[in-house]
Amino acid sequence: MNLEPLLSDRLAPALEAVAGVWMDPAVRVSPHADFQSGAPLALARTLGRPPRDIAAEVAAKADLDGLAEIAVSGPGFLNLTVSDHFITEALDAMAGDRRLGVPLTGEPRRIVVDYSGPNVAKEMHVGHLRSTIIGDALARILQWQGHEVLRVNHLGDWGTPFGMLIEHLISEGAEGEHSLGDLTAFYRAARAEFEASEEFRTRARLRVVALQSGDPATRVLWRRLVERSEQAFLAVYDRLGVALGPDDFAGESSYQDALADVVSDLDRAGLLVESDGALCAFPAGFTGRDQTPTPLIVRKADGGFGYAATDLAALRHRVRDLGATELLYVVGSPQRAHFQMVFALARAAGWLPESVSAEHIGFGSVLGADGKMLKTRAGETIKLAALLDEAVARASAPEIGLAAIKYADLSGDRRGDYVFDVDRMLASTGNTGPYLQYAYARVRSLFARSDTVPGPVLLDHPAERALGLALLGWEPAVRSAAELREPHRLASYLHDLAATFSSFYERCPVLRAEPAVRASRLTLADLVAHTLHIGMFLLGIPVLEEI
Numbered sequence: 427m428n429l430e431p432l433l434s435d436r437l438a439p440a441l442e443a444v445a446g447v448w449m450d451p452a453v454r455v456s457p458h459a460d461f462q463s464g465a466p467l468a469l470a471r472t473l474g475r476p477p478r479d480i481a482a483e484v485a486a487k488a489d490l491d492g493l494a495e496i497a498v499s500g501p502g503f504l505n506l507t508v509s510d511h512f513i514t515e516a517l518d519a520m521a522g523d524r525r526l527g528v529p530l531t532g533e534p535r536r537i538v539v540d541y542s543g544p545n546v547a548k549e550m551h552v553g554h555l556r557s558t559i560i561g562d563a564l565a566r567i568l569q570w571q572g573h574e575v576l577r578v579n580h581l582g583d584w585g586t587p588f589g590m591l592i593e594h595l596i597s598e599g600a601e602g603e604h605s606l607g608d609l610t611a612f613y614r615a616a617r618a619e620f621e622a623s624e625e626f627r628t629r630a631r632l633r634v635v636a637l638q639s640g641d642p643a644t645r646v647l648w649r650r651l652v653e654r655s656e657q658a659f660l661a662v663y664d665r666l667g668v669a670l671g672p673d674d675f676a677g678e679s680s681y682q683d684a685l686a687d688v689v690s691d692l693d694r695a696g697l698l699v700e701s702d703g704a705l706c707a708f709p710a711g712f713t714g715r716d717q718t719p720t721p722l723i724v725r726k727a728d729g730g731f732g733y734a735a736t737d738l739a740a741l742r743h744r745v746r747d748l749g750a751t752e753l754l755y756v757v758g759s760p761q762r763a764h765f766q767m768v769f770a771l772a773r774a775a776g777w778l779p780e781s782v783s784a785e786h787i788g789f790g791s792v793l794g795a796d797g798k799m800l801k802t803r804a805g806e807t808i809k810l811a812a813l814l815d816e817a818v819a820r821a822s823a824p825e826i827g828l829a830a831i832k833y834a835d836l837s838g839d840r841r842g843d844y845v846f847d848v849d850r851m852l853a854s855t856g857n858t859g860p861y862l863q864y865a866y867a868r869v870r871s872l873f874a875r876s877d878t879v880p881g882p883v884l885l886d887h888p889a890e891r892a893l894g895l896a897l898l899g900w901e902p903a904v905r906s907a908a909e910l911r912e913p914h915r916l917a918s919y920l921h922d923l924a925a926t927f928s929s930f931y932e933r934c935p936v937l938r939a940e941p942a943v944r945a946s947r948l949t950l951a952d953l954v955a956h957t958l959h960i961g962m963f964l965l966g967i968p969v970l971e972e973i
């Protein structure tokens with residue numbers, strides 16, 4: 427149930443009659459009434475009439491029978507008060523529907539969600555944590571709406587770093603099995619050797635060539651690195667309760683065979699320019715600080731392909747072979763320009779028809795208590811596992827620690843940075859994951875203590891009415907989270923709902939009420955529990971029946 431458009435639609439004819447043209451009544455939730463429209467104020471200038479007169483005329487003409495009461499307020503607002511009868515009927519219908527009144531979409535899209543994307547032989551860091559958590563929530567929300575969601579994990583498993591790492595492992599006699607932690611250390615040592623030794627650089631380059639040309643011994647070592655890393659990433663997903671599995675890996679390496687073709691396609695379309703031996707594209711509208719066009723390097727001077735080429739091949743594959751109609755890339759904000767250029771070039775090449783959308787879903791950084799990028803004391807990026815360990819160790823149950831971390835990541839606008847503060851995240855009050863878990867468990871406990879069957883909703887107390895209206899906000903909350911790709915809209919909604927339930931519960935006894943009222947209040951409580959349950963599932967926050 428989305429009351430805003432419902433009220434808007436009913437108000438629009440009256441507004442049109444007064445304005446002489448159609449205009450959006452812009453009905454919004456308001457602290458002064460259930461909903462409010464400021465349209466008469468906007469109209470006053472064009473009509474040259476006092477806004478209150480306009481408001482009164484619209485109110486007199488509006489046909490809101492059975493839905494709401496309308497009244498002029500303040501300088502010319504229209505206050506809308508939804509009728510109790512309408513609310514109770516809507517709640518009773520919601521109570522009888524597993525999806526709480528949100529139908530499956532009638533226009534399912536095929537949506538590729540590219541998220542997590544860690545790099546082989548490197549431990550996942552907090553940036554990957556954000557991508558993993560936000561991407562997973564978006565995938566869940568879109569899937570719940572009825573879209574076909576393809577989760578894709580664009581693993582960084584190819585390129586020069588692997589030549590370097592493999593060469594280092596060979597020269598150390600360390601070709602055997604290693605944990606991801608060890609590999610990360612080897613990687614660091616390889617990097618140092620690469621910087622220090624010309625001779626090693628040459629060997630590392632030759633090793634890249636061996637890898638790319640399919641030298642069997644090199645490939646075996648590389649496969650081992652990839653498999654070891656994949657196992658470690660899958661263990662993290664499992665721990666996070668994230669729905670990314672082995673079949674979702676589509677690493678950069680999987681596009682290697684398509685790269686030559688990508689280049690010749692672009693070349694034939696006249697989109698490539700040679701610059702210092704490299705093949706570059708200059709999609710229109712991208713310039714650097716000094717206004718010179720920014721290149722997207724498609725093939726490097728040494729003939730190797732980089733990150734951009736792989737993303738171009740991946741995009742083409744997703745649209746052409748997977749049939750995607752929507753592409754989402756949940757990747758940190760610093761890569762914004764990369765994706766904008768890839769999308770622009772793909773459009774120019776004809777790989778991204780107008781009917782297919784591509785969006786970079788950027789997000790901000792995780793900061794330490796000092797407001798700077800989260801780093802260890804030694805100045806290294808903090809590993810994801812360490813953060814999880816800390817939250818879980820401090821929480822009274824692992825699910826609570828997990829809820830704390832995930833919710834903290836999802837509850838603010840994703841574009842913003844946030845401070846990693848375990849104490850705040852774990853608090854059982856405030857806008858936190860544990861608060862939702864406690865709220866849910868508290869509502870559920872009512873049912874353990876009652877044998878009354880929930881019954882038709884009655885709205886006698888203002889707190890009941892407020893809770894009823896809050897419940898009807900479910901559909902718009904899910905919709906806006908999905909359309910704007912902003913999980914925090916759903917998080918805020920769930921938090922507000924839990925808080926509204928809490929003030930209802932303080933004022934309106936449930937189990938001690940007389941039978942019909944008790945049955946009604948149990949229906950409200952059941953709706954709250956059900957809404958929190960689905961909502962938390964969509965955010966990937968674990969639900970506990972008892973805490």
Ligand code: ARG
Pocket residue numbers: 540542543544545580581582737740755757
């Ligand atoms: N591996 C990349 C990184 O760690 C993220 C990959 C994102 N996805 C993509 N299609 N480029 O920055």
